[in-house]
Structure formats: C-alpha cells, structure tokens
Amino acid sequence: MRRIAWARAAALGLCAAIPFTTPASAAPPPGNPPKPSKTATPEEIRQAREAERYWTPERIRTAVPVDGTESVQHSPEDGRQSAPKPPGGRQKRSLQEPSHAIDEGMATVGVFLIRNDKDEATANQFCTAASVASPTKSLAITAAHCLKRASGRNIAFVPGYRAGGSSAGQAGETPYGIFPVKPGKIWIDSRYLRGTPDDDVDFAFLRVGPNAQGQLLEDATGRGNTLTKVNSANLARPGITVAGYPGGQKTPLRCTNNTTAFQGRFMEIKCDGFRAGVSGGPFLENFDGTRGNLVGVIGGYKTGGAYDHTSYTSQFDDDVFRLYHQAVSDSPADTGSGASMGSSGTWSHARGMTTGRFHTASVRNNTSDLIVRWSDGEVSLYPGNGRYGFGKDIRLAKDKTWKQAQQITAGDFTGNGSYDLLVRWANGRVTVYQDVNETNKLKNAVQLRGPNGTWTHAVAMTAGRFCGGNTRSDDLAVVWSDGEVTLYPNIDAKGMHGERQLMPPNHTWSYARDLAAGNFRSPTGDQDLFVRWVDGEVTAYEDIARNGIGKRRKEHRLRPDGSPWRKATLATVGAFGSPGRQDDIVTLWTGGKLTLRPDSTTASMGPEHILVSQ
Numbered sequence: 001m002r003r004i005a006w007a008r009a010a011a012l013g014l015c016a017a018i019p020f021t022t023p024a025s026a027a028p029p030p031g032n033p034p035k036p037s038k039t040a041t042p043e044e045i046r047q048a049r050e051a052e053r054y055w056t057p058e059r060i061r062t063a064v065p066v067d068g069t070e071s072v073q074h075s076p077e078d079g080r081q082s083a084p085k086p087p088g089g090r091q092k093r094s095l096q097e098p099s100h101a102i103d104e105g106m107a108t109v110g111v112f113l114i115r116n117d118k119d120e121a122t123a124n125q126f127c128t129a130a131s132v133a134s135p136t137k138s139l140a141i142t143a144a145h146c147l148k149r150a151s152g153r154n155i156a157f158v159p160g161y162r163a164g165g166s167s168a169g170q171a172g173e174t175p176y177g178i179f180p181v182k183p184g185k186i187w188i189d190s191r192y193l194r195g196t197p198d199d200d201v202d203f204a205f206l207r208v209g210p211n212a213q214g215q216l217l218e219d220a221t222g223r224g225n226t227l228t229k230v231n232s233a234n235l236a237r238p239g240i241t242v243a244g245y246p247g248g249q250k251t252p253l254r255c256t257n258n259t260t261a262f263q264g265r266f267m268e269i270k271c272d273g274f275r276a277g278v279s280g281g282p283f284l285e286n287f288d289g290t291r292g293n294l295v296g297v298i299g300g301y302k303t304g305g306a307y308d309h310t311s312y313t314s315q316f317d318d319d320v321f322r323l324y325h326q327a328v329s330d331s332p333a334d335t336g337s338g339a340s341m342g343s344s345g346t347w348s349h350a351r352g353m354t355t356g357r358f359h360t361a362s363v364r365n366n367t368s369d370l371i372v373r374w375s376d377g378e379v380s381l382y383p384g385n386g387r388y389g390f391g392k393d394i395r396l397a398k399d400k401t402w403k404q405a406q407q408i409t410a411g412d413f414t415g416n417g418s419y420d421l422l423v424r425w426a427n428g429r430v431t432v433y434q435d436v437n438e439t440n441k442l443k444n445a446v447q448l449r450g451p452n453g454t455w456t457h458a459v460a461m462t463a464g465r466f467c468g469g470n471t472r473s474d475d476l477a478v479v480w481s482d483g484e485v486t487l488y489p490n491i492d493a494k495g496m497h498g499e500r501q502l503m504p505p506n507h508t509w510s511y512a513r514d515l516a517a518g519n520f521r522s523p524t525g526d527q528d529l530f531v532r533w534v535d536g537e538v539t540a541y542e543d544i545a546r547n548g549i550g551k552r553r554k555e556h557r558l559r560p561d562g563s564p565w566r567k568a569t570l571a572t573v574g575a576f577g578s579p580g581r582q583d584d585i586v587t588l589w590t591g592g593k594l595t596l597r598p599d600s601t602t603a604s605m606g607p608e609h610i611l612v613s614q
Helices: 040-054 057-062 217-221 318-330 360-365 400-404
Strands: 109-114 125-132 141-144 155-159 179-186 204-208 240-244 251-259 259-262 266-270 282-285 293-297 310-314 352-357 368-372 379-382 393-398 407-413 420-425 432-435 446-451 458-464 476-482 485-488 500-503 512-518 526-535 537-540 555-559 566-574 584-589 594-597 609-612
Touching: 040 179, 125 155, 125 217, 125 240, 125 293, 141 293, 141 318, 155 204, 155 217, 179 318, 179 393, 240 266, 240 485, 293 310, 310 318, 352 407, 352 566, 352 584, 368 407, 368 566, 407 476, 420 458, 476 512, 512 566, 526 566
Parallel strands: 407 458, 458 512
Antiparallel strands: 109 125, 109 155, 125 141, 141 204, 155 179, 179 204, 240 251, 240 282, 259 266, 266 310, 282 293, 352 368, 368 379, 379 393, 407 420, 420 432, 432 446, 458 476, 476 485, 485 500, 512 526, 526 537, 537 555, 566 584, 584 594, 594 609
16 A cells, blocks of 8 residues: 655654653562652542453453464474464575563563453453653553554553563562553554555554553653654664564563565564564564664554564554654544545535644644635534644534635634634624634634625735734734735734734735745744735745835745646645644645645745645
C-alpha cells in the first residue's frame, strides 16, 4: 500500500532519536520500597488496585494471543513447546538466529493484556508492548492490530513480566506492578482503523496510569526505550534486537540479527520461534540489555509476518512521531475511518474555512483547529492533533440558515483564551459566537451589526493581532468590493470600536479572495497579513500594524500571478505544528483536494502535505 505523501513529511526537523531528560538509570531493585509519584491520584491508584485484583497470575497465564490461537507441539530437542512449522518458505539457516528465553524478564518489555468484556478468564487476550521514553513517563507502544477491536475494554500493561514463581531477591511474575491503560488514551493512526487497514501504520501508543503503589511507568522500571526515526534508505540495519512473548509460553524471547528492507517500507528480521503473541514487541537498536533505541514494533506486513522465523515492522518515519506527539500532548486521538479528512467529493462542498484554538485540548496546547462551513448548512470542527493533522470532525451545527454565512473568521474577542467565531451573513448581519468548543458549539451568539447594506459588500476578512502591541487576535481586517481595506481594532462582545482605513478604494484589492493572519517571521508580536489573489498570486504583508499595506508596505511574494494557486478555492493559516506559531497554510483546491504547507515564512512556503487527495 503506498504511503501518503503528507504524512511522510509531517515531522520535518526531527532528529533521528529524541533525547529526554528522564534519568537513564536502571529500574529500582524490586526489593526496595517503591516511592509513589507526586502526581498519582487516589482514583488512579484505586483503578490500579482493581486491575491487580482482576489480573491474577492464572488469568495472565491463560490469556491467548490477539493475533491467533495456535496449536502447539512438543519439541524433543529442548522440551519446550513450539508452533507447527508452516510448509515451505523457510529461509536458509544462515539467515536466521536462534532466539533465547529471558527467564528474568525485561524491564522495558512486557505483556499487554486485554480483558474480556464478559469477564471470562479463558477469553482474555494479550500482545507484547514496550515502554517509550517520554516527558509523561507513562507511554507504551504496541501494534495497532492488537487494539483494533479493543475499544471499551479494560486494558493493562505488565512490564518485565516473567512466568513462574518468585525466587530470592525477585518480586514474582509482575515485578514492577500492573499499569492500567487510561480510558480513551489510545492513539492509532486513522488509516489503520479503516475497513482495509494501512499496514504502513501498524503501531499504537498507550498512556498508562500509575501502578497500585502510585508509581509512574518509568519511575518503576527506569527510562523507557527511545523512539527513533528510520529513513526508507536505512531499513537494513545491523545488530537489531527483537523481543516478544509467544503464545503458550509467556516467557519473553529475545534475538539479535541484522535487518533487511522489505518492499521499501518494512524492516524484516530472521529470528526463530516468534509465533503468535509477539505482535507489538520492540525492534531495538543499541540495546544495552534493558533498553535501546526503538526503531519498530512487530507488525506491519501480514500483521508482523506469516511465519514464526520472520518478523516485520512498519517503518518508523514521521507517521509514528505524529502519533507520539499526540500522546505526549494528550491531543485528541484519531477514532476510526471518520477521523480521516474524508474524500475530495465531500470537500468540494466546503464554502468557508477558518482556524483558531477551539477544542479544549488545543486551548491547553496553544495549537489550532479548523472550522469548515459546508454548502448544505453544516458547520464542522476538526480538532488539530498538534502534528499537522486532525482528529475526527465534530458537528457544530447543521441548519439551512448557515447557507447564508458568506465569510467566517475566528479570534479571541472575549479575551479568555478560547476563540470565538465571527460570521458575516448575506444580509449584512455580523455575529460573534463566543467561546466555541466541542461542548458550547455555536450556542452563545452576540449580534455586532444587524442586517444592513454596507456589510453586504465585504468580500474577505480575517481576525488577527494587527494594531500594534496587542496580545489578542481581536482586530478585524476587511476587504470591500470596491477594493477598500479597513481595520477594526479590539473587537469585543460589545461591538466594533472605530475603523481605520488601510487602503482607499482601488482596483487591485478588489481581486483579493482570502485573507489570514500569520506569524511568518516570528511566533510573537504583531501578525502578518496573508493574501490569496484571484490571479494565483500569493503574498504576505509583513507587520501591517507598523508598515501598512500602502507605500511603506513590506510585501513578500510567495507565489507569482498566474501560478497554480489560481485553482485554489479557499485558504487559511493556523498553528498546526509548533504551539503558537501560526504559519501553516491550509488550502482547498478545485475538485476537493486539501493540502497543508507547514512552517511557511516570508521567504518561502513549506513542503506540501496532502490531507485529502483528489
């Protein structure tokens, strides 16, 4: 399946491996009294104790692999059980490496348990998972296919699990405790949740709560594995260690071998005995016996491989970092096929777009969301995920009245940090909807102008920080049908307070089609004005509070007249990646194609990411 281009470039500038300040110390010895985290709440500890009560040693041992229940056969060579060998297809012995059982377990690798909805112990399931170093100290990763049907279930992660009784100096089968996955805190790429999963993105992040002693995951086990980017040219890597829990055994296997590239988008490794149950197990580079650089998890091609001697991982490129940053920032998770941006057929009906901090998570993270007004009167909110993508759309309204909304823009007019939606209607009425979010939606309407003949001539508008020294996006720039451009400073719920002419009526500005406020030079201070013209020219006017748009203007031409931007129908600017830096351009094109150009400047636009292909 071909990789979608926008996702491949979504995290430009990331290093090959992310450094963290979490101490690199090994896990504290199980015999030492655990120190609870200061952030653990009584409710979280209660949930962890409930998980411990349910996940008895017997229930963990009898859990079956998510990816199939295999029959097992006795191996006369070593007395252990092994899966039947599939006919044909085995590689030469020289290409394989023997796998070794790690009876003492591994602190950063464990079983990932899925509780049956009906509390039937024999139907509980498991995969393998690994801890991931993060500022939250609470992230684990597994294969997405382990979770696709786990919605609403009670899930837990048991790092360092080892089957069998305890011995001197050890703390039994669950040496670090049981960490319940927090409800709703699962991040899976929406492309994997479609009817036909995209095996390029067979990975998922989980945020776990503390254990019953109140410890966060990395406080209990030591630093997790370091998420590491893998370029498509470097899928063949020496000395990679894989680990996982095969069904019928529940003792982790570990193997080290060189990987090879497969189909230019998967990493392949030859190791014996990796049968059902190992899905989600880590591919580790520079493994030190406890942790390493995380370059993959067992999954991807044929959900990790059809034979127990060959395993695969989806490539860890920008897609995995997009989900990682969603999990770290606690951004809205993708929630299925509806979480995609839809089809070009749908987007050809978009009639208005604007950006702002609407969703509660976006207000907290200082990143942008997208609001769209459709031709049938529906208004939708697409929560940004903070990594140049979007979560599932939220319907704000569906009313034929909204067919009459001619322009929409967003700003913080009420001054509380949450954005408001300003609408110019076909009859000249101007309305502000206060504090728009996933709960309030469009309930709090304030009329700034009643129906009138003047405002029917407004052809483009945007809110921003334009008036010099102000910190809120509460100034409104308006282009009129005769080419006049005016600025209304410091709009609030009480109305418009004065008008400043930026440009008298003229022929040129009557051809402006989209306006947007952007930070194309720096993330703070007064904003620049982005303009898309009808002839395909795209310009940015630097700091219009200081320079204006007349003779003293500082104009930067991002695209010349006659460019392909003649085929654009809508454009807006938001902060979809770096918090607060409003310089990412979202554009809708004729035919319904939707694109995003991140990190644009007055010198150039960022590379094009395709959100919706035509």
